[in-house]
Amino acid sequence: MTLIYPKSSNAAHPAYDFGGYRSTGKRHPLKPLIIMPHTLSELTGPVYGHDAVRDNEFDLTKQHLGEPLGERIVVAGRVLDEDGRPQPNTLIEIWQANACGRYVHGVDQHPAPLDPNFTGAGRAVTDADGRYKFVTIKPGAYPWGNHHNAWRPNHIHFSLFGPSFLSRIVTQMYFPGDPLFPFDPIFNSITDAKVRDRMVCRFDLGTTVPDWALGYQFDIVLRGRTATPTEEPHDE
Amino acid sequence: MSETREKPAGITPSQTVGPYFAYGLTPRQEYAWRDAFDTPVATADTDGTRIRIIGAVLDGDGKPVPDAMIEIWQADATGRYAHPRDDRGRANSAFKGFGRCGADKTGSFAFDTIKPGGVPGPGGKVQAPHIVVCLFARGMLRHLYTRLYFPDDAATHATDSVLALVPTDRRATLIAERDGDVYRFDIRIQGDSETVFFDL
Numbered sequence: 001m002t003l004i005y006p007k008s009s010n011a012a013h014p015a016y017d018f019g020g021y022r023s024t025g026k027r028h029p030l031k032p033l034i035i036m037p038h039t040l041s042e043l044t045g046p047v048y049g050h051d052a053v054r055d056n057e058f059d060l061t062k063q064h065l066g067e068p069l070g071e072r073i074v075v076a077g078r079v080l081d082e083d084g085r086p087q088p089n090t091l092i093e094i095w096q097a098n099a100c101g102r103y104v105h106g107v108d109q110h111p112a113p114l115d116p117n118f119t120g121a122g123r124a125v126t127d128a129d130g131r132y133k134f135v136t137i138k139p140g141a142y143p144w145g146n147h148h149n150a151w152r153p154n155h156i157h158f159s160l161f162g163p164s165f166l167s168r169i170v171t172q173m174y175f176p177g178d179p180l181f182p183f184d185p186i187f188n189s190i191t192d193a194k195v196r197d198r199m200v201c202r203f204d205l206g207t208t209v210p211d212w213a214l215g216y217q218f219d220i221v222l223r224g225r226t227a228t229p230t231e232e233p234h235d236e
Numbered sequence: 237m238s239e240t241r242e243k244p245a246g247i248t249p250s251q252t253v254g255p256y257f258a259y260g261l262t263p264r265q266e267y268a269w270r271d272a273f274d275t276p277v278a279t280a281d282t283d284g285t286r287i288r289i290i291g292a293v294l295d296g297d298g299k300p301v302p303d304a305m306i307e308i309w310q311a312d313a314t315g316r317y318a319h320p321r322d323d324r325g326r327a328n329s330a331f332k333g334f335g336r337c338g339a340d341k342t343g344s345f346a347f348d349t350i351k352p353g354g355v356p357g358p359g360g361k362v363q364a365p366h367i368v369v370c371l372f373a374r375g376m377l378r379h380l381y382t383r384l385y386f387p388d389d390a391a392t393h394a395t396d397s398v399l400a401l402v403p404t405d406r407r408a409t410l411i412a413e414r415d416g417d418v419y420r421f422d423i424r425i426q427g428d429s430e431t432v433f434f435d436l
Contacts, residue, residue: 005436007435012246012247012249016380025296026299027301027373027376028425028426029380030426034433036401036434036435039355039397040357041363044319044322045309047318048273063268082243083243084242084243093260094260095261105255105259107256119267119268119269120259122260157251159261165368165381172252186251186377189251198246198248199251220248221246222248
């Protein structure tokens with residue numbers, strides 16, 4: 001099976017320059033990107049499977065002596081390619097703020113308490129059906145300096161590799177119905193509401209564990225689809 | 237492949253890595269979380285010429301970008317990738333060909349690796365030795381891809397099919413500067429000598 005990576009799929013991504021998010025101003029290329037064919041260098045990519053992850057790393061509530069404060073949640077889902085084919089053995093890395101909206105990162109000066117029982121980083125590898133699961137604490141909203149009274153909606157950062165360096169993605173998972181959505185330029189840098197919604201997890205009673213934690217489902221779709229004779233010309 | 241499956245409407249879009257990724261993605265000694273990836277990139281049993289790659293990420297004002305993350309992907313010294321799609325046999329040793337480094341306060345990064353060999357390119361031609369470089373940063377909603385080439389391979393640069401796509405006056409931004417075993421590769425996001433980035 002040969003995967004191809006149509007460039008048209010990139011239309012889902014935000015522009016490099018998005019005025020509402022001030023920091024993009026000095027951090028986006030001004031000259032045109034050079035269009036090039038995909039060679040073996042792009043069609044391959046780092047292979048990290050179960051050897052890269054330890055058993056307990058999917059559970060962010062069990063990395064310290066005590067339990068972290070906040071609302072315990074389960075975030076689970078599947079990693080798929082553009083044809084809906086499950087992506088097994090794919091490394092997922094996450095990081096997030098604690099329940100108070102504070103990151104462990106030394107640069108975060110938001111005057112909200114750190115939680116000695118919560119670092120906020122986790123890793124998992126998808127199983128044979130492309131499924132993953134994290135146990136964590138629902139992250140809090142937090143202010144940032146982009147504009148007056150700017151607050152980020154609750155979110156968890158996700159980083160994935162997938163089958164090649166072209167399927168590499170860093171994104172953010174948001175929670176349904178967040179009242180901060182209309183005010184957040186990072187979320188709204190995806191201008192198509194239907195595409196934006198792909199970043200919002202859904203509450204799922206089936207994932208919810210009785211008497212213990214609410215559950216959310218979040219599927220991630222990576223670049224890559226099966227080459228067939230009717231597809232656009234082969235990229236190699 | 238007779239299973240039925242729902243075809244997704246499209247890919248999950250990118251969002252910025254933000255300013256706080258370090259404890260999750262590049263924790264090293266700073267945070268109570270282990271690194272998932274080996275540093276250095278070259279393992280003890282890797283064949284090839286040991287090199288060090290250094291550089292800095294600079295923004296449109298020429299200021300360092302301290303909250304950047306740089307990833308590299310490369311072939312081994314024989315030009316093979318440690319990936320199932322490279323069907324010429326596995327790359328030698330435990331060498332995985334991948335490296336990740338968070339920029340420091342001066343926007344600087346470093347990788348200890350080996351010099352890659354030439355890899356197959358379009359039309360059956362060998363590409364000049366190169367490393368694929370991926371840049372993430374706060375203020376970047378989507379990562380950028382570029383390539384690092386080596387100044388010692390000038391002869392193969394003339395026939396490289398990817399370099400041929402780059403205007404001649406911009407090619408120098410893709411070629412590292414050599415000082416012994418150290419290659420310097422600065423990444424300028426904007427400006428007169430803006431690094432060439434690729435639309436992949």
